[in-house]
Amino acid sequence: MQALDFACPPGTSQFSTTSERRPAADYRPSCCTADAVGGAQANALAAMAAxxxxxxxxxxxxxQNPLGRYQNNGSCSYDCGFREQTWSWWADYRPTNAxxxxxxxxxxxAAPYATAFQPTRQWLExxxxxxxxxxxEQLALIASIDAAIxxxxxxxxxxxxxxxQAFTALSNLLASNLGQANQALGNLASFLSWAQPATSGLADYVNSCKAYIQQSAINLENDLIGKIACGAGDVRNTINGMLSDVGAKFARMQPGFDAVNAREVNALQAGDAVAGVFLGLQADSQLVGQQLDLARTFEPASPLRQMHLNIAGSTWNHFVQQADSQLQA
Known part of the structure; x- marks a missing residue:
């Protein structure tokens, strides 16, 4: 997702005037361009798609609501009717649409999230x-040796x-697996940190565009009125008509902006939930390690040793089941 730039790019506007003796009114129009529910991962993918x-x-x-091209012109007489004043203006804010x-x-x-999730997919698969x-295999080996003893x-x-050897292999295996999971989580966490915008980000950008167009119209009106001897009311009315159309078009766009903001919040919350799954996996992995360490302190034939090995095994099964059910989609 690109960073929001709250400075709306400038649009383009221009006016022209002529003042000459009647009846030689000469009007030439201007033209311009402008710059202006399932597991966490299944839910996240659905939210990103939405x-x-x-x-x-x-x-x-x-x-569907282009902001231009706007133009108007008019004429009036002054100096006791001996002189004719013509004026014209244009403004084009269609690049603001782009x-x-x-x-x-x-x-x-959707695409940035898929990229961020790729290390998780590689770990899972x-x-x-x-x-x-x-x-x-190592737990089964320990159980068989304990039974023989x-x-x-x-x-x-x-x-x-x-x-x-078997307990050391288990410890190394847990550490390696947790390291791979943490690396996958790190990618997701970086994505979420990068993607979390201020909820008002798009609204601020839209408002900056509205404000720019408003100020541009005021400048256009003042500059043109300052250079004509009559017709100021007509100029003002035509530019207000443009602003009325701009306002109506922004109003028609607004439901789309509101929906995007709401969907983005949902998508980021769904991404947070995927990251949250890893916190549960970390807790399971740590519990497996703790139970193995406790089991190692008891004699092979001890019921307490078997109890801790059983807890380690069931917790590990829960780890795998949670990873599969919550992170596969």
């Missing part, structure tokens, strides 16, 4: 299944070494 659709709808409203559309399109977060398999009533040096 935002993208709403942005497209808002851009449609912007394009800039508003660009701002709205910049609020479409690549590393996590292998990590899950290896962790279960319980059956024989004693622990051999070889079994002791195998158990130490």
């Amino acid at each position: 935002l993208a659709s709403t942005c497209n709808d808002a851009v449609g409203l912007i394009n 800039n508003l559309a660009s701002q709205v399109n910049g609020m479409n977060l 690549g590393a996590l299944p292998g990590n899950a398999r290896q962790l279960q 319980a059956a024989s009533g004693q622990q051999t040096p070889e079994q002791q070494a195998q158990l130490a």
